[in-house]
Amino acid sequence: MERFFVYSKEHNKPIRLLVQMNPGERMQYLTCIVLSWDAEKVFYIRARKCDQGKPPREIPLSQIFSADYARGDHGDTLQFQEESKP
Secondary structure (H helix, E strand, O other): OHHHHHHHHHHOOOEEEEEOOOOOOOOEEEEEEEEEEOOOEEEEEEOOHHHOOOOOEEEEHHHEEEEEEOOOOOOOOHHHHHHOOO
């Protein structure tokens, strides 16, 4: 999962997390941009236009079960390298 956290933070790209917000509730997908993380929590902002400008949220790492690229993203980082060339 940490690989996806790094990808999201370095490229400011959303990723999709499978989370269980509260014990006993069903699992759900959360599309977010990771700002930082440590051994216990992940700090993120939601990747929705209506959530722009809102303060970052946090989720315990124990409530995250998997991470994946967001819909339509394939993790092609070569495009970022080509854009930075003069």
